[in-house]
Amino acid sequence: MSNRYYIDPLVSVIHNDHVTLRGSEAFHFCRVMRGKSGDEIFLFDGVGGLFSGTVDSVQKDKVEVNLIEKIVTDNECPLKLTIAAALPKSDRQKFLVEKLAELGTHRFVPLQLERSVARADSNVITRFQRYVIESAKQCCRNVLMEISNETTLDNFIKQTQNYGSENNDSENNVAQNNDVNDVKNNNDQNNVAQNIDDRNNVIPRINRRDFLRLLLHPVSLGAIGQITPKQLLSDNLPRNIVALIGPEGSFTNREISTCIESNFIPLAMGARILRTETACVTVAALLLTYAG
DSSP states (O other), X not given: OTTEEEOOTTTOEEETTEEEEEHHHHHIIIIISOOOTTOEEEEEOSBSOEEEEEEEEEOSSEEEEEEEEEEOOOOOOSSEEEEEEEOOOHHHHHHHHHHHHHHTOSEEEEEEOTTOSOOOOHHHHHHHHHHHHHHHHHHTOOBOOEEOOOEEHXXXXXXXXXXXXXXXXXXXXXXXXXXXXXXXXXXXHHHHHHHHHTTOOOOOBOOSSSEEEEEEOSSOOGXXXXXXXXXXXXXXXXXXXXXXXXXXXXXXXXXXXXXXXXXXXXXXXXXXXXXXXXXXXXXXXHHHHHHO
16 A cells, blocks of 8 residues: 555654654655645554544654554464564565565574575665565564574574464473484485485474474475474464575575574475575465464
8 A cells, every 4th residue: 555654663652642753664655656745644653553633744854644543354364373584695685575574574694604605784684674664564464573683593593492382381391302403404405405414304393282393394204293384284283483495505404404403394385496586485374374
C-alpha cells in the first residue's frame, strides 16, 4: 500500500493522538507521493501498532498527522521462524531480505562461516533494515523482521539455547543419539556422511510444541536423521524454528559436525542444489505458509 508510513522511533514522535513524521518517511510523503494536507494515511510502529490518520500540515522536513483510530489487527504468523544464513553476493542480498520479511520471518541472522563470500558490517545491517521497512510497507505487515548483527556459527549455536526457553524443559529438547559426538572432522564431504551413517542413528524425536533446529544441506547425510518437508509437516509445527543455511561453497565438514552435535536436524529440500537465497526463501515460504 502506497499510503502506509513507518513511525521511525529514531526520528519521528508520537504524542497522544498526534504523530510528527520526519526523515525518509516524511521525504517519501512530500517528494515522492506529492502528499498534501487532508490526505488520509496509515501509520505503523513496527511492533504491531497500526493507526489511521489525517495529515494536518506538510512542512519542508516533517509531516504532522492527527491520529483517527488505532486499528486492531494481527497478521503475524504464530510460528517464530529464525533464518540464519551466510550472505550471498551483494546483488542477491536485497532479494533475500525483502522476501523473508514479506513472508513473515521473525528474525534474520547473518552468519560468518568458513566459506562465506560476504560480510555484514554496520552499513550492511543498516541497509537491510531499510529493506525490511520497505517490505513491511508493501505487504501490510505491522511488525518489522528483526535483523541481528553478524555472528559466527559457534556463537549462534550458543544463542539458540535461549530460543523458546520460556517453555523449555527436559522433554522439550530435540533428542538425538549422543554417539554423534564421536563424529570426526573429515576432509571429504562423503566421508562425513558415511561416518555419521555408521552410527546407525534414527530420525530424532522432534518437540512439536516449542522449538526445533533445522540444517539445510544439499548432501544426503544418510541415517543421521534427515527428514523431508512431508515428514516435518505431518503434524503441528513447534512455536519456534531455527533454519540454518550455508554459503555458496556449502558448509565445511567441521561446521556440519558441529551442527549435528548441537541437535540440528538435516532437512532434505529435494535433489537440486539451491542457491543460498533460494534455500532461505523456500524454507520460509514452506513453513510460514503452512503455519498460517
